[in-house]
Amino acid sequence: MNAVERVRAAYARIAEADRPEVWIALREREDALAEAAAVDAAVAAGEDLPLAGLVAAVKDNVDVAGLPTTAGAPSYAYDPAADATVVARLRAAGAVVLGKTNLDQFATGLVGTRSPHGAVRNAWAPDRISGGSSSGSAVAVALGLVDVALGTDTAGSGRVPAALNGIVGVKPTRGLLPTTGVVPACRSLDCVTVFARDLALARRTVELLTGVDGVDPLARPDAGGRPASALARVAVPAPGHLRDLAPGWAEAFAAAVDRLRRSGVEVVEVDISPLLEAATLLYDGAFVAERTAAVGDHVAAHPELVGTDLDPVVARIVLGGARFTAVDLLRDTERLERLGVAGRAALAGTVALLTPTTTSHPTLTEVAADPVGANARLGRYTNFANLLDLSSLAVPAGTVDGLPFGVMLTGAAFDDRLLADLATRLAAPTLDLVVVGAHLTGQPLNHQLVAAGATFGEAVTTAPHYRLHALDTTPPKPGLVRTPGDGAAIAGELWRLPAAGFATFVAALPHPMAVGAVDLDDGRTVPGFLCEPAALAGARDITATGGWRAALAGGDLRPAGAGLAGSAS
Template structure:
């Protein structure tokens, strides 16, 4: 494993995608390279690249929680970050977020709204917006977020990646700026379920510092025929167009896997969800950062997001009597919820209800945000574990579902998800399907997410084909060179649809990468190369397009949809 090259490639990729709103701070490349040189290659996460939400401490980088005026220099790593580093992971930097982790949209930051990775007119989801986008764009392998109301699950669903929200207290929150201290969770994003769960496992266990940390008490593995609850139809009303149908398809897949699926009236859980922002519990946000907001009224609208400031300030008017009344109401609803879910191995729901545009959120910041948390807000108040996983696409954008279960069901949820979650195929692209190129939208429409930038083994040749839009053809040749490209991950169903529409002379074959691993990739039929200009020496299709001049680039631009 060439960790130095992997790090260099990651920084080059960060520069190439040009998404500055994803990051609040990046470590110097030289520092990460020096750390990479000392990584134990046998460590469980050796060479895994990580981004960290900027309400979690990373030694050497300021913690801002999305508010520059709040910034402080941490004395060391948060427990979760320290455990990642001890496992061989390399932290690249800190990511943008809804300020003070207050929001599910990803737009509430003085550093700018974090746009969706593949549909920049839409929101990324929050509050762990930058972390989710960094994973979806293939800038890092894993990212840490936090989740109080759904911040580690909503952006995962909107990007077709995995979001692990552990049981409350399993991952210590030492070194995390609190949103609601009693229910905050450190969460994990990854493109792969196995990597996400392995990472979460390495973060668990008391650290002797967090008074709310808990020892894991894993529940038994789910039975061969698990019982899965799903909401009754009235609770699925108001989903975005096409989402109810996508959820029904997912439920059918769960049934086909051998599970018993039972419709359940989840009204008590949804009433709990309303308490998180609509009741006295908002005062815990005031206890966390209210003093800072109150001390800087002149910064509201510049350094301090107005919507966040209003939410935080609202807790000042909550009385102790109201807190105790809502605690009592929560106790009653929690008992009803336990009774309701007894006998089920998990509750399956859509992760969120819609995927708004940036303009829609700007027009109604509070209302748009409140729609996002219908199925996520109740989990931490009820001490439940949750796992968000991809479940296909609707109109070319990811659709996600969520498994929720009792405390300490974390491993069981992962086992259940692995039984029916969409299998995926990795595909190497080297030409018109690359990010920013004319046919990339076809990959996105098939549900693909970017995994990483790569190079092939030095045994391929590249030719410029006479096609519209212009595209290259790659063939294997022992006397060839290494060609740059990208690996994209498609749901198996999306891969089948994508390949079925592949025009001649393109074909799909097995390609060897420079690290000796293999992946499915675009190749060309040899007959198509007769008379084609060889461009192997440029090392990549974008480099060849640039070198061949403005006329070539104009043809590409004119071909874009």
């Protein structure tokens, strides 16, 4: 798909998904199409643009020229003169930025609810939190609105929402991606992070954005890290550090550990108490004063806006840093250094630490009842990474009760590629499935896919040798039949399911639904819903509409004659 086609599909998907809380600012469609046309022209002229044909979203504490930067606070808004360094590099690689995403205000929170623009609802379960602070960016990727998104991560903001939405979140080593053009949360600790639905794209994007820019004084060159051949032994927390996980999560983590072990990696239990103690310093120690230094003047100057424009919890955290003295900071710095020595000693002889990414997946109601406590629990395994200058990434590791479960690898600074290699061994096996009817996004049976652990992959179109029929069912459903030489291209969606979820889902399909090989217009052949020919007696041929949504919009889906009670979607 070229850039123009991808942008058109993305705006259609955004309208279809109907998740306005994801965005703070969305570019005009025609502006994005004009940029996409320029990308296509450059590719046609022979220019190497490794992200051409992809669309992106950017967290609204990162500058995008032409759109205001608000950091989630309208009163803080300013118009940047230029793209942030990472955004400029993203565009230079051919990606088209569609807009700015919602976030926990001033990147302060792991919940995704601390915004005057409203809570960003989870991509899988709208009654649950998305995780934050990079909430909108994570959900935009998880819903397939964009291919890749930029966020930031100080306490886990690029990893917690990745885990809770079933996608990949890469937090590189501090300084690898310059923070020029990023509103600081804790300036010395902040990282720009990358979200994608698969690890290869996330890592490729990180590589393209890496490198000093001569402006950010904290940016540093890539020191290389240990090679993948260094894989030998990975640490996991001793059982006592896994006590407070949500029901079913300990078992899901054990399954991930077992996959890693079966891949040939030795796994050892370690006492991570020093790391967990270090994690508490991020919000409970003097380091929070860096948040006051970043945006405290703005919050202090607008007390009348607290509760409307300014989130009360965020305001309290930001202003609370003023109580610490330079002596407090020096003492906490020494304490952190000693905990770092103890933590490295605990991990000695291992190349990485594997943990659950977070501890639970609370509902919006639960977070509203305990906003600070819920947030603190979510950062249990993430808060220490940037304090101790560690690299980290979060990857999906299956589902529990129909919701995503994720794990995280954390390693030494510059071991980013080593972690990525390890992560490929952790992924739960997945299978793709093409749907064309009642299981499409927003249709009445889509919940069955989600319950089986499926994530949206992309909009697709079949090869031009299929016919689509409206069956006599409740709710209305279509039947797709392969008819070489007498067919047309039919619009659909590709969804990705864990292997276990795929098996459970397919086993429950009623007659005359069937799963078979479906040819796509880009040459791929993937599993998809088909219909047994016997079910088509009396069904109306709706092939000319080009797809189920178009047929629904057209109105009359009554069968041509007496139909059957089966279905295919």
